[in-house]
Amino acid sequence: xxxxxxxxxxxxxxxxxxxxxxxxxxxxxxxxxARQLITDEEYKQIQTFLANGLGFFAPERLDxxxxxxxxxxxxxxxxxAPTPIARAAYTERIVQHEKRLGATQxxxxxxxxxxxxxRHPNSGMTIFEVDHPNTQQFKRERIHxxxxxxxxxxxxxxxxxxxxxxxxxxxxxGFRPSKKTVFSLLGVSYYLEKEHFYRLLxxxxxxxxxxxxxxxxxxxxxxxxxxxxxxxNTLALAQQSGEPMKAAYPIEELEKQLQHHxxxxxxxxxxxxxxxxxxxxxxxxxxxxxxxxxxxxxxx
Numbered sequence: 649x650x651x652x653x654x655x656x657x658x659x660x661x662x663x664x665x666x667x668x669x670x671x672x673x674x675x676x677x678x679x680x681x682a683r684q685l686i687t688d689e690e691y692k693q694i695q696t697f698l699a700n701g702l703g704f705f706a707p708e709r710l711d712x713x714x715x716x717x718x719x720x721x722x723x724x725x726x727x728x729a730p731t732p733i734a735r736a737a738y739t740e741r742i743v744q745h746e747k748r749l750g751a752t753q754x755x756x757x758x759x760x761x762x763x764x765x766x767r768h769p770n771s772g773m774t775i776f777e778v779d780h781p782n783t784q785q786f787k788r789e790r791i792h793x794x795x796x797x798x799x800x801x802x803x804x805x806x807x808x809x810x811x812x813x814x815x816x817x818x819x820x821x822g823f824r825p826s827k828k829t830v831f832s833l834l835g836v837s838y839y840l841e842k843e844h845f846y847r848l849l850x851x852x853x854x855x856x857x858x859x860x861x862x863x864x865x866x867x868x869x870x871x872x873x874x875x876x877x878x879x880x881n882t883l884a885l886a887q888q889s890g891e892p893m894k895a896a897y898p899i900e901e902l903e904k905q906l907q908h909h910x911x912x913x914x915x916x917x918x919x920x921x922x923x924x925x926x927x928x929x930x931x932x933x934x935x936x937x938x939x940x941x942x943x944x945x946x947x948x
Contacts, residue, residue: 664729664733668733671724702723706877730936731940740764743832747773752772757779758836774822777802780808809844813851825855827857830860831860833864856911859947866940869896911947914946919938
C-alpha cells in the first residue's frame with residue numbers, strides 16, 4: 649500500500665463484486681450494495697482502464713472483441729473476479745453456519761470495502777472490521793457518501809498488520825475472547841511476508857476460544873514460478889499498484905503453523921475443488937484461479 653492512500657486492491661475488489669452482481673449470470677456471490685461505495689466516475693474510469701489494458705492482459709486477443717464492454721467483461725471474468733467472488737461466497741457460507749452453531753462475533757481482517765455488516769442487519773452478531781487506517785478512513789468516507797447509517801453492532805478497528813498489534817486493537821474495541829467467533833482473513837496472506845503472516849496468526853490465536861475458527865485464502869508454492877499468463881498478470885499488476893505479492897505457502901507448512909496454535913484444518917479447498925463447487929457448468933469465462941486455495945481452521 650502506498651503511503652496515505654487507501655488500498656487499490658480493496659477498491660478493485662469492490663468494483664468486481666459490483667460488476668459481477670450486475671453483469672454475470674448465474675451470480676456466484678451477490679453484493680447489491682458494493683456499487684454504492686464506488687462513484688460513477690471511478691466505475692467508468694476502472695472500466696476504461698481495463699478496456700485499454702487488453703494489450704497487457706492478452707495481446708493476442710486485441711482483435712477478438714467488437715466493443716469495450718466485451719473487453720471489460722472478458723478481463724473481469726478471467727483476471728479479476730474469480731478469487732474475490734468465490735472466496736466471499738465460501739466464507740459467508742461458513743459464517744452463517746458457525747452462527748447457527750453459536751458464534752456471536754465475526755472478525756474480518758483486511759475487511760476492505762466489505763458490505764457484510766450492511767447486507768445482514770439482523771445477523772445478531774457483533775462485527776469487527778480490521779484494516780489499515782488509510783483504507784478504513786476511505787471506507788468511512790464512502791459509507792457517508794452512500795448515506796448509510798453506521799450500525800451499533802459494527803466496530804471499525806484501524807490496524808496496520810505489520811506495525812500494529814491487531815489483537816490489542818480488537819480487545820480495545822470491545823472484542824470478547826470468551827465468545828465463539830469466526831475470523832476471516834481474505835486477500836491478506838499474499839501481501840504479507842511469511843514472518844508477518846505467521847506473527848498475525850500467533851497474536852490472534854489467544855483470542856480464539858475453543859470452537860472459534862478462521863477462514864483464509866492463500867497461494868501455493870507454485871505461484872511465483874507459474875507459467876499461467878493470468879497468474880503472471882496478477883503478479884505484475886500487484887507490483888505496479890504498489891501492493892506486491894510477497895508470499896506463497898505449502899499446505900504442509902501452513903498446517904504445522906496452525907497446529908502450533910491449536911488450530912486444526914477442518915477443510916482445505918484446492919483450486920480444482922473451487923472450480924467444481926463455484927464455477928462448474930458455466931457458459932462464460934469465469935473459472936477458478938490457479939494456485940489459490942482456501943482453508944477453514946478450528947481452534948481445539
